[in-house]
Amino acid sequence: MAKSMIQLRQDAERQRIEAYQVTLRRVSAVPRPAPNFERAIEEACRGFARRAIRDGALWRPKLKTRDPARLRLAAARFLYARYPVSAALEAIWLDSSGLNADEVALRKAWYVAAARGDSLYKAGANAWLSRKEVHCFVNVVGDFTFEEAFWLAIARSCTDDPGLATRLARTKIARTPRGEIAFWREVARFFCGHPTSREEIDDLCDYLGAMHRRDRAYSLKGRTLVSLRRQMVEWHRDIAAIERIEALRRRAAGKGQQAQGPAWDGSRLEDWDWEPSAKEAKAHGERFFVRQLRTAEDLVAESRAMHHCVSLYAAKCIAGNASIWVLRRKALGKIERLLTIELDPQNRAVQVRGFGNRLATAEERKIVERWAKARGVMLRA
Template sequence: MIQRRQDAERERIQRCEAALRRTSLPARAAPDFDRALDDAMRGHAGETVREPHTWQPRMKSRDAGRLRLAAARHLFARYPVTPVLERIWQDDAGLAADEIRLRRRWYVIAARGGSLYKEGAGAWLTRKEVHAFLQSPAHLAFDTAFWLAIARSFTSDPATALRVARSKIARAPRGDIVFWREVARFFCAHTAPVETIDDLCDYLQACRQQDPGYCLAGRTLPALLRRMHEWHRDIAAIERIEALRRRAFGRAARGPAAPATWPGSPLADWEWAPSTREAKARGERYVVRQLKQAEDLVLESRAMRHCVSTYAGKCLAGQASIWSLRRCVQGRVDRLLTVEVDARNVAVQVRGFGNRLADALERNVLERWAQARGITLR
């Protein structure tokens, strides 16, 4: 009986110890100070102002970011640095490797007391803007502080500068800073809410992609807003044409990146250069090009101020093809006429800007094109 009691007590103790092992927390690892030093020194080993072995931290934190920042302060900091620059040691998620190196480099220069303008930031910022950047409020992100420094050089109103810095301008690629500085200057002179600036930034980015030489010189805010709304209407028209195309061609056109195009007429594009005696300018030539993309059709409709974009359904069904007559002189392209050709190669409609009729010179060019391509002109 005594033996059974001792065995039962031993089993109870074992069950209690097993339950404690299941519920007790594992021992916390000690802070990895050596790793923090290695991470902070990577790429900057020859720029330290203190020896790594002299670091005697009294930190209980196991957070790698906080340890890395403390190590960077020990290794490089002769002077206090804005938290805008310090934050790169704590969190670099989502940043490219080149951007991480740049921001850490800027921290090391500023912390050691070097000239940030001469040693790194002078490629993008003026001396005044570098000074403003180093004095940025602690709560701002790096890109916001960067563009706030630029905006403050264009306006004395802090609220206007902050709106510009918090807009999509702050996400602009730094390699295209010349253009986006111009955009920042524009919005400092023409105040607008952040939401309006963001919408216009999308429009300006699209303009920049289509025309690398696009600039804001001589433009006004109402004119930009009007053109932005036209651009949105064009996008909506292209989406409607794409929906028509998918319905017309079925599953074969349902790829997520399928362009809004159609086969069009088998007739080839045409080009003619007048003789030296007939030409009105040196290098003059005329081009007739078929429009087989929704974007081209919508741009033609907007440029010529007529409704040719509504003919997309006929183009998709193979009932018509749309052609654009253009005059090219020394790099300049002028749209002259838009021509609708039916399935029997008959030009059923010819319209210019605002639905005007063709003049004598344009009719002469059309007749040459029609004769070369076997098209009947009404």
């Protein structure tokens, strides 16, 4: 039966209302939950309840924010703060992502000590900072992270130039491990005495970090900005050379050769050690040893240290057409580079060279002959 005009109008009105309600549900904001003040107090109290100067139950915040981080900071201020604290210290209540539990506890403890007016120096900062540096750290003004404020305080103890100190605090130095503070403090002190741009400091920090990882005794004593720039350029060249050698090794592996780990197969000859008798030795504990170089990094380092082109022999080593050996002397806790030796696949010595491609001395020749006899290596007359 056909619908009357009234029924049609009623159906149309009903459909319009339903469509309107669907649209309203889609665009209407979801009701926001009420601020969770109890949770904020609980999180701020955790681990430090005994050091609170106010009772958390008395907190009557007039906050509109529902952000848990901001509520947590407000709760910490109520519980511990007698005095205003820098944003660098307060940041731990806002965001602790990327930090381990020990670091979070340390930063919160430092905030509590500073906010209460206690001695931050006695609260544990003396493990890294002097009293003067602690004073600077507590009174940092500006938009600095915790790490930047930490290094700003150190830099201010080395220079009276606030602009230079701020520049240093915003470099990669601020992202170095606190356990290596002795080395990086020396680096900060160096750049206070040799100012340069933030970009160059970051570049040099990459180089200095690599040198420190390679040799924990590495020091900036006696170095200049000019010498560091030159050494950094050489380091970048070494990296490029290592990458070229690694590319050769990968291509060789693509032709059926195996490339397991960073080393190539090399010669099957074993390494060699010899300790002179007490009568022959020139120093207590003197020892000579011959080792094979089987990685790009070792080959490039030998080439750089001995001022010759042995790193160009990488392709021959990877292909199995040569092997590179080094003679070292160890005495009084120091290792001295003496010779670099190239052997062919038949274990015949093709080249024996010292620093700057010099020939072996008579004494070095005797040691090489002893090694050759022990390992069946043929030497040229």
